[in-house]
Amino acid sequence: MAQANLPSQMQIDAASTSSQFREFLSQYNKITEQCFMACVHDFTTRKVVNEENSCALHCLEKFMKMTNRISQRFQEHQMTTNDALAAATQKANS
Amino acid sequence: MAQGELSDAAMKFVNELEMEMMVDMYNRMTVACQKKCIPAKYKDPDLTKGEAVCIDRCVAKYLEVHDRIGKKLTALSQQDEATMKKLQQQAQGN
Numbered sequence: 001m002a003q004a005n006l007p008s009q010m011q012i013d014a015a016s017t018s019s020q021f022r023e024f025l026s027q028y029n030k031i032t033e034q035c036f037m038a039c040v041h042d043f044t045t046r047k048v049v050n051e052e053n054s055c056a057l058h059c060l061e062k063f064m065k066m067t068n069r070i071s072q073r074f075q076e077h078q079m080t081t082n083d084a085l086a087a088a089t090q091k092a093n094s
Numbered sequence: 095m096a097q098g099e100l101s102d103a104a105m106k107f108v109n110e111l112e113m114e115m116m117v118d119m120y121n122r123m124t125v126a127c128q129k130k131c132i133p134a135k136y137k138d139p140d141l142t143k144g145e146a147v148c149i150d151r152c153v154a155k156y157l158e159v160h161d162r163i164g165k166k167l168t169a170l171s172q173q174d175e176a177t178m179k180k181l182q183q184q185a186q187g188n
Contacts, residue, residue, distance in 0.1 A: 018107060025115045028167060032160045033122040039159075043130065043147075046154040048162070056159050057166055064170065 027067075035059035119160060127152035 039055035040048070048056075100108065131148035132141075141149070 018111075022111060022114075025111065026118070028164065029115060029119045029122055031167075032119065032156075032163050033126055035163065036126055036156055036159050037129065040130075040155055043151045043155075046151045048155055048158045052155075052159075053162065056163060060163050060166055061170075 031060055031063050034063070123153065123156045123160075126156060 035056045039059060040052050042049055042052065127149055130152050131145055
């Protein structure tokens with residue numbers, strides 16, 4: 001991917017945005033697989049039945065809420081760990 | 095994301111990413127439909143009629159679920175983006 005003409009900051013932003021986007025698409029595929037396995041059981045027809053449809057959409061929303069909550073708790077945990085580490089370091093240096 | 099604004103390099107990246115994600119989805123679909131349709135009893139090397147029909151329906155359903163989840167995900171992302179913009183505007187207004 002020829003990025004030599006872009007200033008370095010833009011290159012870094014493009015790289016992180018593109019890897020974010022790739023991660024997003026990966027998650028999309030993962031969600032599809034998981035929700036399909038969990039929700040679709042009726043193979044007497046090609047059509048997606050109403051229950052399967054609503055199950056899949058609920059599955060998606062639940063997955064999103066779950067990942068949000070996980071990331072929130074993880075961030076909180078990181079902050080607490082960093083604060084504790086900073087306090088301990090300060091104490092050691094004083 | 096207005097396609098007219100993307101550079102050649104960006105377009106190339108998007109196309110490659112799309113291919114990669116399609117391959118990933120295809121592999122997951124294969125695994126899912128094998129689990130759903132092919133019992134792990136390998137007495138016979140041939141697909142029975144039932145298994146063949148199940149596979150057809152499974153593929154149709156998987157692709158449809160993939161589409162519906164994609165649409166919903168796009169809607170949720172746009173909703174998120176709108177909320178973020180609102181919050182940013184409010185923050186700047188204060």
